[in-house]
Amino acid sequence: MAEKMQLNEVEVWDGNMAAAQALRQAQIDVVAAYPITPSTPIVQNYSKFLADGYVDGEFIMVESEHGAMSGCVGAAAAGGRVATATSSQGFALMIEVLYQASGMRLPIVLTVVNRALAAPLNVNGDHSDMYLGRDAGWINLCSYNPQEAYDMTLMAFKIGEDLNVRLPVMVHQDGFLCSHTAQNVRPLQDEEAYGFIGEYKPVNSMLDVANPVTHGVQTEEDWHFEHKARQHNDLMNSVSTIKKVFAEFEKLTGRKYDLLHKYKMDDAEVAIVALGTTVESAEIAADRMREKGVKAGVLGIRVLRPFPFKEIQEALKNVKAIAAMDRSAPGGTFGMLFNEIGAAMLQSGKTPVLLNYIYGLGGRDTTIAHLTDIYEQLDRCAKSGKSEYPLQQFIGLRGPKLSFY
Amino acid sequence: MTKKIRNLKEFSTSNDRYEGANLMCPGCSHNIIVREVLNATDNPVLIATATGCLEVCTAVYPYTSWDVSWIHIGFENASTAIASAQVMYEVLKRKGRLPESTMRAIEEGREPKFVAFGGDGATYDIGFQWLSGCFERGHDFMYVCLDNEVYANTGGQRSSSTPIGASTTTSPAGNVSYGEKMMKKSMVEIMADHGAPYVAQVAPNKWKDLVKKIQKGFETKGPVYINAMSACTTEWKHAPENTIDVSELGVESCVWPLYEIINERDEHGIIYSTKLNITYRPKNKIPVEEYLAAQPRFKHLFKPENRHIIDLWQKMVDIRWENLQKREEAGV
Numbered sequence: 001m002a003e004k005m006q007l008n009e010v011e012v013w014d015g016n017m018a019a020a021q022a023l024r025q026a027q028i029d030v031v032a033a034y035p036i037t038p039s040t041p042i043v044q045n046y047s048k049f050l051a052d053g054y055v056d057g058e059f060i061m062v063e064s065e066h067g068a069m070s071g072c073v074g075a076a077a078a079g080g081r082v083a084t085a086t087s088s089q090g091f092a093l094m095i096e097v098l099y100q101a102s103g104m105r106l107p108i109v110l111t112v113v114n115r116a117l118a119a120p121l122n123v124n125g126d127h128s129d130m131y132l133g134r135d136a137g138w139i140n141l142c143s144y145n146p147q148e149a150y151d152m153t154l155m156a157f158k159i160g161e162d163l164n165v166r167l168p169v170m171v172h173q174d175g176f177l178c179s180h181t182a183q184n185v186r187p188l189q190d191e192e193a194y195g196f197i198g199e200y201k202p203v204n205s206m207l208d209v210a211n212p213v214t215h216g217v218q219t220e221e222d223w224h225f226e227h228k229a230r231q232h233n234d235l236m237n238s239v240s241t242i243k244k245v246f247a248e249f250e251k252l253t254g255r256k257y258d259l260l261h262k263y264k265m266d267d268a269e270v271a272i273v274a275l276g277t278t279v280e281s282a283e284i285a286a287d288r289m290r291e292k293g294v295k296a297g298v299l300g301i302r303v304l305r306p307f308p309f310k311e312i313q314e315a316l317k318n319v320k321a322i323a324a325m326d327r328s329a330p331g332g333t334f335g336m337l338f339n340e341i342g343a344a345m346l347q348s349g350k351t352p353v354l355l356n357y358i359y360g361l362g363g364r365d366t367t368i369a370h371l372t373d374i375y376e377q378l379d380r381c382a383k384s385g386k387s388e389y390p391l392q393q394f395i396g397l398r399g400p401k402l403s404f405y
Numbered sequence: 406m407t408k409k410i411r412n413l414k415e416f417s418t419s420n421d422r423y424e425g426a427n428l429m430c431p432g433c434s435h436n437i438i439v440r441e442v443l444n445a446t447d448n449p450v451l452i453a454t455a456t457g458c459l460e461v462c463t464a465v466y467p468y469t470s471w472d473v474s475w476i477h478i479g480f481e482n483a484s485t486a487i488a489s490a491q492v493m494y495e496v497l498k499r500k501g502r503l504p505e506s507t508m509r510a511i512e513e514g515r516e517p518k519f520v521a522f523g524g525d526g527a528t529y530d531i532g533f534q535w536l537s538g539c540f541e542r543g544h545d546f547m548y549v550c551l552d553n554e555v556y557a558n559t560g561g562q563r564s565s566s567t568p569i570g571a572s573t574t575t576s577p578a579g580n581v582s583y584g585e586k587m588m589k590k591s592m593v594e595i596m597a598d599h600g601a602p603y604v605a606q607v608a609p610n611k612w613k614d615l616v617k618k619i620q621k622g623f624e625t626k627g628p629v630y631i632n633a634m635s636a637c638t639t640e641w642k643h644a645p646e647n648t649i650d651v652s653e654l655g656v657e658s659c660v661w662p663l664y665e666i667i668n669e670r671d672e673h674g675i676i677y678s679t680k681l682n683i684t685y686r687p688k689n690k691i692p693v694e695e696y697l698a699a700q701p702r703f704k705h706l707f708k709p710e711n712r713h714i715i716d717l718w719q720k721m722v723d724i725r726w727e728n729l730q731k732r733e734e735a736g737v
Contacts (some may be wrong), residue, residue, distance in 0.1 A: 056500065063538030067485050070478055070535065074453065074486030075733045079504070100478050202504075206490055207472035207497065208451035210506030210519060211450035214469040216477035223466045286671045344434055386580050 002027065005049075005192045008010050013185045015178035018146040019085065019171070020045035021028070022153035024055055025179050025193035026109070029080030032060040032071030036090035036295045037123045038175040039113035044084055057081075065090035069110075071095035075333070076106035076267040077215045079205025081157065083108065088115035097138065098205075102137030103169045103231065104141035105203075108168040111153055114276065115175040116362040123177030124363020127327040129335050130304070137231055139238055139240060140304035144261070144279045146183045149173040151255060154188070157197045162241045165234060167201060172304075176363065177277040188253070196252055236306050259308035261300030264290065265315055265342040266299025270378035273341055274325040275301055278359070278366055284327075285371035294379045305342060313348040316341075317393060320382035321353040323374050327360045334392055353381040359395040370395050383389035407620050408447050412599040413612065419444050424470040428462035432645025434635035434652065435551045437609040439522065442549060442631075445619040448515040449473070449507070453487035454478035459551060462510045481532035483521040488544035488628075491519040518623050519546040524635075525566035526556045529590050539600030540599040543674060545621050550592065553637035561640045565590045569721075570714040571702050573640070578705035583714050587626050588721060595664040596630035599630045601676050603627075605665035605684075608634040609625040614663055614684050622664070634661045642701035654696040657687045659726040660718075664733075682734040690726070693719045 005024070013021065013396070020042045023031070032340050033043045051054045054216040057080075062068050068084050086094060093114060100211065101108050117128040132141065140155060143149040156169040173179055188196065204213045219227060239259065246257040263269065263283045270289075272282040279300035289296035299315055301308070316322060324342070325336020332340075338356035345352060357374060360366045390403035410416050422443045435458060435662050443450060451474045454460040463470035478486050497503045507517060524531055525674045528550040528725060538547060539717040555573055556562040568589045572578035574587040595606040603625040607615040615633070622629035636643065636651045643651050655661035663685040670676045694715055697703040706714050 023431075029500070030489060030493050032485075058496050060489060060492055060542070063534060063541075066482065067535055067538055070482035071489035071492075073477065073478050074489035078451075078490035080493045080497055080502070082493075096479055097482070123420040125705050204582065205504060206451050206476060207494055207517070208504035208509050209451075209474070210504075212472055212474045214471055216463050216476050217464045217469070218461050218477075219466045227466075253705040256544040405609075 003053045004052050009186065009191060010184050012182050013146050013150070013188055014182045015146040015149040015173045016041035016113065016180065017045055019152035019173070021048070021113070021187060021201065024049045024148050024155050025085065025126045025188065025190055026081065026197055027056065027194060028061065028083050029057045030071070030075035030082050031057065031084055032068045032075065033063050033084045034062050034065045034090060035069045036087050038052050038115060038125070038179045039085045039087040039111065041179070042111055042113070054122050065093040066097060069094040069101065069200050072099050072108045073104065074108060075098060076101070076108050077104065077206050079202030079207050081200040082106070083110070083369070085111040085113070087130050092117060092132060095133065096114060098133055098136040098138065101226070105166040105231070107157070107166055107275070108167060109153065109156045109160060110170045112133070112169065112170050112172045112174055113175050113179040114202055118226065122362040123175070124361065124385070125177055126361050128329060128374065130239060130275070131171050131328040133170065134305060136265065137167070137235060138305065139167055139242070140172065141169060142172045142275055142302055142304055143178070143179060145278055146181070146184045149178060150185055150187060151249065151257070152254070152370060154193060154197060155249055158245045159238065159242055161200060163201070163203070165238045165241050167235055167238060171208050172276070174276040183266045186253070192252065196249070203297055226280065239306055239308070256300060259303045259311050260315055261302050262315055263298040263300070265297040265299060267295055268319055269295040269382050270321045270375055271297045271316060271319045271327060272297050272323045272371065272374060273299045273301070275304065275328060275337070275338060278325060278327065281366060281368060282371050285368050285375060288368070288372055289375045289379070294375060296375050301337070311345050312341060312344045316345065316352065317348060318383070319352050321355070321378035323355050323357050323378055325357050325359055327362055330358055330392070351389045353378070355387065356392040357395050358392065364396050366396060408445065410616060410698070416444055416612070418618070420447065422450065424472070426560065427470040428465065429458065430638050430645070431460070432648040434553070434637070434648055435608050436516045437552055437648070438549070438633045438635060441609060441612055441615050442520065442619050443473070445616045446518060446721040448623070449510050449517040451487065451490055451517055451519050452482055453477065453490070454484040455483040455523035455532060456558070457524040458529055458599055459522055459524070461558060461570065475604055481536045483523050484532065484536045484539040484548055486541045487519045488520045488546050488595065491544060491546050492549045502626060515625055521546065521548045523548070524548060524557065525552045525554055528552070529566045529592055537599065538627045540601050540630070542598065543627050545628070547627055547631060548575045549631045549633055551635040552632055552634040553590065553640065555637060555640045557610050557637050566592065569717065570706050570711070572705060573702070579589045579617045582709045583705060592668070593630070593632050597668065599633070599677050600667050600668055600670060601628045601630055602670055606663060608652050608656050608661055608663060610649045611663055611685055618665060619682070623687055638710050640702065643699060647699065654691065654699055656685065658691045658693050658696045659687060660693055660696050662726060662729055664729055677736055679736070681729065683729055693722050
């Protein structure tokens with residue numbers, strides 16, 4: 001049994017330490033990992049916990065991120081709790097196996113410290129990796145600060161391992177902005193965390209030698225569709241488990257989470273919809289706009305997959321102008337959030353002005369001034385009732401303004 | 406506890422953990438080798454299979470040919486999958502969380518064995534990094550390469566195991582080409598140089614030799630590499646009923662020498678001694694030509710303009726055979 005770590009009521013942790021502490025408290029049986037900036041400290045912290053006896057599992061320091069996720073799949077199929085961490089190129093290298101993990105219904109937890117994808121090579125934060133993995137069949141939880149990185153990582157195990165779910169879970173946090181920024185974090189004590197997550201109950205363990213199982217079969221057109229449909233169905237229905245776990249966590253800690261993070265949305269007429277640390281910056285910008293009499297709100301997506309379609313429709317039903325903020329190179333079209341928010345609004349029958357802002361690529365700073373500028377634009381659109389600006393604009397880009405449509 | 410084996414008849418029916426009714430080609434060596442490996446032990450065996458013929462033909466939902474726990478992830482990572490399952494086994498054993506059936510097997514002295522199967526594409530090429538990583542880290546498992554010297558599953562393209570002169574779909578023989586231009590990669594030596602405690606080359610026709618090596622491998626702590634000649638009726642283009650005969654020609658001509666390399670090492674990987682044993686010595690080493698002539702993939706080499714490739718083959722095999730004998734004699 002691992003040594004318990006006595007934690008203070010409030011610890012000063014960056015996002016990486018917060019995630020690493022959650023992994024330690026999850027009593028993981030096998031971690032297979034390969035380091036990559038900016039998630040490297042998760043792996044390093046975990047190694048130190050292991051060296052000091054605070055972890056009772058095994059740590060396989062593999063030769064690549066593809067090997068890391070391959071190891072996670074093999075170990076998870078053998079019937080124990082498994083997790084790893086990665087970013088950017090490492091995430092891209094894992095991508096093949098991310099689909100294998102969800103297709104085989106293995107509740108692996110992956111903490112993703114979001115970072116740009118090369119080329120050009122860049123170690124800083126944006127959401128290119130998150131967007132790359134959005135169709136991999138994983139539950140995607142988003143955290144905006146170290147406290148949330150800790151909370152979401154603990155809850156990820158309980159959600160993914162639920163017998164009605166049995167799917168892998170990614171927990172996202174912004175590279176450097178969250179991963180390397182120390183803040184106050186209120187942790188659970190080890191016993192509380194163990195009690196919350198609970199014992200791992202294996203399903204179809206390869207190690208039950210009296211009951212052999214076959215993982216990762218071949219299917220063609222005769223069965224593949226049914227397998228993927230079932231997987232999709234269970235991913236869509238995981239919402240009820242996510243809500244249940246959020247509620248249990250609130251009971252334990254008083255910290256309330258929902259599929260969406262809403263800030264001053266009750267009477268909002270203009271809203272920024274975003275992911276990551278930008279959500280908190282947008283809250284400050286919204287406060288400033290409120291002082292000027294603009295009814296500004298912020299909608300953070302907490303659960304990116306399964307996508308909270310109905311809840312988004314509900315949250316935005318009275319909003320007149322919306323900014324969908326995409327922190328990923330759009331690759332020849334609109335950003336993912338723009339497209340998905342747009343689809344939700346179209347089906348809701350409401351026709352607010354919807355603009356797409358591409359921002360913060362490769363770690364480019366996004367300031368409160370940028371965000372208040374966006375609110376100003378939204379306000380003008382809300383007042384006139386029509387789009388006064390190009391549909392897609394690049395924010396904070398050096399040189400001439402860049403916009404499309 | 407090593408399984409006692411008396412004769413072929415008894416051996417062939419000694420367990421039934423791999424179903425013969427599958428989609429493999431008639432006469433495929435893969436089936437023979439897999440049965441021989443599984444029959445070499447009565448211990449529980451857990452298997453990972455790389456993408457390839459063996460995988461796509463034996464676990465087509467809703468059927469499976471495997472009465473042992475089996476996993477397939479991708480083309481390249483069977484080694485990492487099974488090595489990590491073995492790590493999970495150690496952790497759950499330590500934590501007292503193994504399933505009851507597995508605990509019982511251990512009490513009876515039948516510890517589970519962990520085996521990965523990959524073709525030469527999965528082993529020599531795409532999966533080499535994963536295999537190398539697993540061997541460097543010293544995982545306790547056996548990797549069996551079913552070496553048919555070609556990407557058979559995708560329709561017969563060359564791999565880095567394809568020998569010189571072989572005609573494949575991506576190294577076809579033609580008016581101005583004799584086929585594959587490069588010699589085969591020396592996988593056995595490469596894996597031995599990883600410091601693996603046990604590395605061996607086997608052929609399914611020499612079943613006693615094969616089983617002895619598999620049993621030795623199962624008794625070895627740490628990574629074990631087995632390179633198995635796997636004659637391919639489809640791509641070597643011989644008749645299904647000739648599989649064992651072709652294999653026999655490979656062994657008797659020393660194209661496919663049967664030997665083992667034992668690295669005596671400690672748990673940190675320090676190697677104290679390396680020993681190479683030739684485990685089968687043909688009484689009369691036959692000319693390579695006979696091996697080549699039995700396989701239409703080499704048919705074009707018998708044209709006058711390509712005869713020099715047959716000579717090259719003979720030279721290569723002779724040098725290698727001599728080298729192996731020198732190493733055996735010198736004990737290195």
